[in-house]
Amino acid sequence: MNIKFLGGADVVGRMGMLLQNKGANLLFEYGMTASKPPSYPLPAPFVDMAFLTHSHLDHCGMLPWLCGKYDTEVVATPTTVDVAELLVRDSLKIADIEGYPKPFNEQDIKAMMHNFTPMTYGEVMDVGGFEIGLHPAGHLPGAAMFEIKGEQTTVFTGDLHTYNMRLVWGAHPVKCDNLIIEGTYSGRLHPDRLKTEYELIEKVKAVVERGGKAILPCFAVGRTQEIMLILKDLKYNMWVDGMGKTINRMYLDRPEYIRSEKALKAAKRKFNEVRTPQDRQRARREAQVIVTTGGMLDGGPVLTYLEDVKNDPKSAVLMTGYQVEGSNGWRLLQEGMIHVQSSKEEIPRPVGIKCEVKKYDLSAHADQGELLSFIKACNPERVIIMHSDDREPMAEAIRQENIKVLLPSANEDIEL
Numbered sequence: 001m002n003i004k005f006l007g008g009a010d011v012v013g014r015m016g017m018l019l020q021n022k023g024a025n026l027l028f029e030y031g032m033t034a035s036k037p038p039s040y041p042l043p044a045p046f047v048d049m050a051f052l053t054h055s056h057l058d059h060c061g062m063l064p065w066l067c068g069k070y071d072t073e074v075v076a077t078p079t080t081v082d083v084a085e086l087l088v089r090d091s092l093k094i095a096d097i098e099g100y101p102k103p104f105n106e107q108d109i110k111a112m113m114h115n116f117t118p119m120t121y122g123e124v125m126d127v128g129g130f131e132i133g134l135h136p137a138g139h140l141p142g143a144a145m146f147e148i149k150g151e152q153t154t155v156f157t158g159d160l161h162t163y164n165m166r167l168v169w170g171a172h173p174v175k176c177d178n179l180i181i182e183g184t185y186s187g188r189l190h191p192d193r194l195k196t197e198y199e200l201i202e203k204v205k206a207v208v209e210r211g212g213k214a215i216l217p218c219f220a221v222g223r224t225q226e227i228m229l230i231l232k233d234l235k236y237n238m239w240v241d242g243m244g245k246t247i248n249r250m251y252l253d254r255p256e257y258i259r260s261e262k263a264l265k266a267a268k269r270k271f272n273e274v275r276t277p278q279d280r281q282r283a284r285r286e287a288q289v290i291v292t293t294g295g296m297l298d299g300g301p302v303l304t305y306l307e308d309v310k311n312d313p314k315s316a317v318l319m320t321g322y323q324v325e326g327s328n329g330w331r332l333l334q335e336g337m338i339h340v341q342s343s344k345e346e347i348p349r350p351v352g353i354k355c356e357v358k359k360y361d362l363s364a365h366a367d368q369g370e371l372l373s374f375i376k377a378c379n380p381e382r383v384i385i386m387h388s389d390d391r392e393p394m395a396e397a398i399r400q401e402n403i404k405v406l407l408p409s410a411n412e413d414i415e416l
């Protein structure tokens with residue numbers, strides 16, 4: 001069999017991998033990078049079937065294009081299907097606001113939704129001379145790894161976390177010959193998770209006790225829920241705003257994919273939801289803690305709340321997510337300012353943020369140590385690293401274990 005990355009091999013983003021076997025063509029992921037301008041994988045050829053690991057746009061963002069063009073069937077878990085629809089539709093809205101060309105339209109999204117074939121963990125399907133099954137990947141509720149069994153067994157991890165987070169259980173290794181694994185945290189280790197959570201809780205307390213507001217900009221999918229779970233026992237006036245509210249409901253609709261339905265329900269009860277402009281006014285007046293989109297400060301309600309606290313030294317912006325270079329969140333951490341643009345025509349104006357700003361590592365990706373333990377337990381003959389800006393440190397550590405490592409580039413044919 002043969003694999004070829006259309007994107008996302010040597011970069012975090014715009015995923016797409018073709019797998020060819022005995023005349024069958026399968027596609028794993030077809031995403032986009034929401035940078036400015038957005039970037040896309042190479043155009044996909046006709047494929048017999050597509051497989052999606054999870055709902056993040058770098059994995060699913062171009063599936064509407066694929067389904068609109070070729071009417072392709074796409075396998076994913078039901079939760080991934082729910083959330084992917086919301087995110088790809090939102091990406092069209094963002095393209096409108098930012099003025100970039102749209103690679104697909106509403107009709108294509110309908111084609112994608114029509115063509116989804118929901119499958120869950122433990123289920124197996126026969127396609128292209130393989131038996132393909134799903135395992136939990138730990139990264140998000142509903143995130144799946146694909147186990148592809150033929151003459152050899154190949155595992156495609158998608159984004160992976162082996163640690164038991166509050167929202168979702170960690171992934172378990174799967175024995176295989178070929179392991180195609182993400183390497184976002186190649187060469188890096190996370191700080192102790194429980195210690196980081198404790199520091200975040202203590203910081204929120206300190207900010208509120210000194211009379212400030214704690215603003216936590218979060219991605220809607222996964223991070224909003226994880227942060228609400230971490231803060232749920234605090235007795236403050238807490239609010240949640242943005243698309244994360246919808247995702248809360250989607251996750252609670254399919255509780256079999258989350259670690260604790262009870263805990264997420266309790267967290268949801270503790271936070272007031274901003275549903276109307278009046279709610280938002282109330283949150284601006286009285287909230288002590290606000291969890292809100294967007295996670296990179298490039299849009300969403302967070303900009304309104306930032307406006308209120310930017311000159312207040314008692315308040316704090318507490319960042320917990322990955323910040324793409326050039327995003328407002330990245331700028332805030334590097335330069336202490338963000339760029340605000342009220343209309344397409346207007347030139348972005350710099351706005352200084354003078355309240356406290358802190359960053360906490362609560363990543364939903366395994367770090368290099370966790371990846372290595374996972375790889376050793378899968379006991380593969382070869383490892384193919386993808387979804388990484390710098391694969392070499394992880395590759396070196398794997399070679400030390402006498403396991404063969406492949407680092408394909410986009411458009412390179414690899415025989416397995």
Ligand SMILES: [Zn+2]
Pocket residue numbers: 054056139159
């Ligand atoms: Zn992801």
Ligand SMILES: [Zn+2]
Pocket residue numbers: 013056058059159387
């Ligand atoms: Zn990803």
